[in-house]
Amino acid sequence: MRGITKRFPGVVANDSVDFEACVGEVHALLGENGAGKSTLSNILTGLYRADEGELEVYGEPAEFQSPREALDAGVCMVHQHFRLVEPFTVAENVVLGDHRDIGRSFLLHQRTIEARVSELGGRYGLTIDPRARIWQLSVGEQQRVEILKALYREAQILILDEPTAVLTPQEAEALFETLRAMAAEGRTVIFISHKLHEVIAVADRVTVLRGGKSIGTVTTADATSQSLAALMVGREVEIARRGVRGEIGDVVLEVEGLSALGDRGVLGLDGVSLTVRAGEVLGIAGVAGNGQRELAETITGMRASTAGSVTVDGAPVTPGDPRSAIRAGIAHVPEDRLHTGVAPSLSIASNVVLKDYRSPEFSRGPLLRLRRIGSRAAAMIQRYDVKAPGPDTPARRLSGGNLQKVVLAREFSSEPRVLVVAAPTRGLDVGAIETVHGYLREAAERGVGVLMISEDLDEVLTLSDRVVVMYEGAIVGEVDAAVATPEEVGLLMAGVRVPA
């Protein structure tokens, strides 16, 4: 790819980007969110077309009009959010959309496809039952199906967008093995990530993007976390654990024997008890889908509990009533910031007062005080350095990091006692992660009790004072963040109980 430029209204997402990946290598594409990684890969896979620049695949100039044309040329992408049909089997999903020979046939050649899937799975260590239905599979297994899909279509160039975001350290290691095996066979693997240690672990070379420009390509053998981070953000980044600071006060949040049903109607949260003290960060680690979301939602009243209680400063919170939780002083930074944390089509100003609009400060009788709301929003945009054209911009136009700043600004402005944050930095770039972490530390220093749920182990260990690990809806262990190792926590996350 040479001199690729792609403009969107108001932004240049890719500014004469050069990118080159060789046969048989794992090539990482590293950059902050908004650096242009996704745009570049979308051009490569035919979802977008470049405004300028050329694309060559195996020396042949190419311009893909659609993902299908890219697929025909052997370019395939594994998206961060999987493109799978949940009620279908693995084999059915693998053949879906394939338009060569048996994929094109009117009848579904179940057996042939299943045999081929098993064979591919065996060869690359992607063991999976081809007859299993997608909804029965864990996230890690679903990802294997996506990769099998690409292999089945004989993709020569495979692009993976943040593949490890949903995996345990052990699962991620297995994925890396697969990727290396694929590269060794002469395929090209393009690995998009902003996690430095993964890039170093799996890639042969790294191309760093920053602000839509390609900053450079380095071989990982010559790189360190620090040097890559500096390239990525354009300055030296501090990667350090949070030292234990004093000033931990009384218990502010007490959760006692809390149980709740999950989305499928089975027990998703099973008798969880925990406490958070003022000024403390309690980290909740675990693989996605082990009750963390249910925990956050039940504490904040979004989900009704079936047993147990939540108290803030000794006062009980009404189960299943978010307004009661808000009144009790529980602020919530939800996992799904775009559809829960904000109303995406409404303006930043509306979203800044999403919880406060009832207060006399912003409304008089039935009427809203629009001017005050506007000035509050403008002040927040400035104080939290939200990059947006103005308070009237719809929230959905903001990048992930700026959106998270809006959510944090709103939640902090209520002067909460407890802050429940879920996946606070998922999908954010290094710069934004640093900012968000800074705000979370600041909240703790001001005496807020912070409950932080994250699947990012580094984040949990970096920020927390204590870490509890959840597995299948229950707490399986607690470790001191200052001394715990990722491996130790990883085993707990996988459900292996360590003898105390």
Added chain:
Amino acid sequence: MPQVRIEKRLHRRRWLMVAVPLGSLMIALILITMLLVATGHPPVSTFRRLFDAAYFADGALTTSLISATPLAFTGLAAAVAFRMRLFNIGAEGQLYFGAIGATGIALLLHDQSTAVLIVAMVAAGAALGAAWGAIPGLLRAFLHTNEIITSLMLNYVAALVLNYLIFDSLSYWRDTSPAARVFPQGKVLADAATWPVLTLGSLGIPFGFLLAVAIAFGIWVLYTRTRFGFEAQVIGDSPRAARYAGMRTRRKIVAIMALSGGVAGVGGASQIGDFRHVLDVKGMEQPGYGYAGIVVAALARYNPFAVVLVAFLLGGLQNAGYALQGADFPSGLVGVMQGLILFAMLGGELLVQYKVTFSRRVARPHLEVEASG
């Protein structure tokens, strides 16, 4: 081979908002011209008659306003619900109930002054329409029933109730005097229950139309200036975000459906007070005001002021239809013309939301060799 691609627009362009409807209208006129030529009607004089009857002839504007008034109410009813992403297809039935309420109260208070009667009729129309609209709202809020289906089905129930009151029972609404025994009809209201007409020169503006304009303004204030409207928008945009913010979602769903039904109900009251003065079953069922209102709201993009404007334009069209049809001009042809205009206008919507690009497929080099060889 040129390739047609349809892509969603990232930004809606403002000039398109004006240019596309005008262009759509032009295309509709061209299609109608072809239709007229094909059926042997002179296009130019037909168009002249059409526009004359709709807007330019003496009294045409007044008649168009009469046709526009019910459409403005049902259009506003659809728009107010859709702003919260609720589909109220039930304006038809809510309008019937509004008419039933307004007629009933006017019969009951027949010796009161016009002012009292207007207030009572509007209130009764709004109350019954709101109650009828609240049913799908309650079902949606508490039983998660799809409001499109329930509000639609309730239209048939409302029509049956209307028929029952006049044709199948000796209800309070039915004229049971010996003279009316042969053909059942409703009791005619007292003259005091006739709503006033505002006359500006030769133009007569029905009171109901003014009421619709006032309601449009009220809806605009509601959605842009009030807490209630703010909550409705958040719930419509993202129910999870609304729950997260501690909003009472269920109440709002019921309230908005009731409000929507209430607006349609006032439309029913206006039918009685402004025009019909009797619970006229066939006269209200035949035009399908409730369904036309959905089209009005969609064309107006759910903006309350635009709803009134579109209702006026469509009202003119409808009115022109009545004037055109006759011995030399079949009513079916009028229907086709109206259909073509709506079809072109709604088709034009696509161009506002999506862009269509024509691109030449770039042939890959080896393919070109094959083609030339």
